Amino acid sequence: MTRPARLPTGPAHLIGVAGYGMRGLARLLLGEGRAVSGTDAAPGPATDALVREGLRWTGGEGVPRDAALVVHSAAVAPEHAELREARARGLPCLKYAAALGAFCAERTVLACAGTHGKSTSTALLALLLRHAGIDAGWLIGADPPPGLDELPSNARAGDPMAVEACEYDCSFLQFRPRGAVITNAEKEHVDCFPTEAALLDAFGRFAAGIEPCGALAAPPAVAARLRGVTAPGVRVVTFGPGGMWDVAARRAQDEGQDVRLCGPRGEEIDVRLSIPGEHNALNAAGVVALACELYGCEACARGAAALHRFRGMRRRFEVLRRGPVTYVDDYAHHPTEVRATVAAARERFPRAARLIAVFQPHQATRLETFREEFAAALGAADLTLVLPVFAAREDGAARAAAGAAFAELMVRRGAAAEFCADFDAAGRVLDGACRRGDVVVCMGAGDITEFAAARAAAARQAEDDGKEA
Incomplete structure (x- = not known):
């Protein structure tokens, strides 16, 4: 295997810069003293932080005239307007992984x-x-x-x-x-x-x-x-x-x-x-x-x-709030990861009243492939709330049907499980089910992290207001 080619010198333009790996690459390139510009379909706090660190946000204005290379995430379609422009200008266009390999070549x-x-x-x-x-x-x-x-x-x-x-x-x-x-x-x-x-x-x-x-x-x-x-x-x-x-x-x-x-x-x-x-x-x-x-x-x-x-990766058994009801956010989206997370919760909170899992499956193909393994792993929790599948490629009805069918499978396997059609429904179930001493572990690689953060913040506010949370 030959060593990867070195990364071209000069200003770099990153398409899809809000992705986790792309953010890291942007910081590495900035750390070299390069001029770095970038854009993303979903700007937010992550891109704001990069701008504070020196990134030039272009916001869809096109590839900067001084760009010497373009790096794009794997999620960016080949016909993205800026990629087409870069190719037309003869600029090197690299996927994130190839760019990182080239950066690391030295x-x-x-x-x-x-x-x-x-x-x-x-x-x-x-x-x-x-x-x-x-x-x-x-x-x-x-x-x-x-x-x-x-x-x-x-x-x-x-x-x-x-x-x-x-x-x-x-x-x-x-x-x-x-x-x-x-x-x-x-x-x-x-x-x-x-x-x-x-x-x-x-x-x-x-x-x-x-x-x-x-x-x-x-x-x-x-x-x-x-x-x-x-x-x-x-x-x-x-x-x-x-x-x-x-x-x-x-x-x-x-x-x-x-x-x-x-x-x-x-x-x-x-x-x-x-x-x-x-x-x-x-x-x-x-x-x-x-x-x-x-x-x-x-x-x-x-x-x-x-x-x-090292206090742990964000979204890897991240304890968002510890109180009358404790909330944990975890990225687990494979049966082995779910099993390890549930075991870690039992170990970390041995005196918990109950362990409640809120699970957002990630991709219908993964759920179908590992449904029995997922059911066994989640069955170790005292109660599991199952959400629709998180995936961009399936329509809403199909994602909900897959989640509901999985919850039914868990019930047939003897587990305490309930399907929740959306985050609002899951919140209502938690409002009625949670009692002092419970630990709620939210698991999945999708937007369940936002639900977990909102629940933890609401519980903290309720406690500050003197209410039971």
């Missing part, structure tokens, strides 16, 4: 990939390296998390760059990393990977791109399925149950957990995490395994001691 890429946990793992890796005295940059496909948002995201040529490497559309094949963590690899994105074999083939090609004499950290089962694909000299270190690095002890705390990690040569590294759940302990194990392999355990132990500063 840097030492440390990539975090996997079906789940890659955003959190990237944040943990960047924080560990920085506090180990290693000048590392970072880019995460989510808002900058507390604990990392004050650290510089850019990296000089040759310096390490912790990057979230997404498997969707094989985007992670744009990288040629020095080191990589694969947190897990299981069936997902069925529109791109119709079979698990197709997904594993993509992860195999990603692992094959690791530089000779680099390193790969992966769970034993994933490492076994990828055996023989890496370049000569790549060290493969396993983590998790049965791995070279494992979680030897874990104790839940009110605001996270204490974790002891043990390595292949008797190393012991104690880590305090401010995020709950066994899955996050395993994320930390993967990050420590890779960092120790590349930079040595002494430095990494110093860095690991600072991981408590």
